[in-house]
Amino acid sequence: MRCPRCNVALTDGMYEGESVSHCSTCGGVLINRRSLSTLLRRLSSDIYDKIDINAVIPQVPDPGKVHECPACNGLMDHYGYMESNKVQIDCCDECGALWLDALELAAMTKMYIASNKHFKHLRKTEYEGSDLFSGYAYSMAVSGAFLLGFSIG
Ligand SMILES: [Zn+2]
Ligand SMILES: [Zn+2]
Helix, strand or coil: EECCCCCCECCCEEEEEEEEEEEECCCCCEEEHHHHHHHHHHHHHHHHHHHHCCCCCCCCCCCCCCCCCCCCCCEEEEEEEEHHHCCCCECCCCCCCHEEECCCHHHHHHHHHHHHHHHHHHHCCCCCCCCCEEEEEEEEHHHHHHHHHCCCC
């Protein structure tokens, strides 16, 4: 597999327990879409306390759409993570490969933490004492918001 940005061969390796293919020239990584939540969870545990609930995540410069999937040559979708314009990611509809440019995963980790804290805050202020808002509903709300990051739009 080759880097969609630099056209050099990607190096296979492990990152936080997930298998990734990495470009040593630009720092981009190719992962499976299914690995993303695990990666974000593990990465966020290290910096969770350092990210403020209202942290302003700077926009990551978008190097443009990746047209062809490095793994299967399928068509890639280019869209904003969590429906924001902060991070534009590329995902293959056919094999589920996700291309993340160098700064994108770090920014997504911060967004993941901030949204997580927002839900915890909401739960505390608006739903305190409510039987309806059980731990289960809470976890569904968090994972629902997380999945929004993958709505294609
Ligand atoms: Zn590269
Ligand atoms: Zn693909």
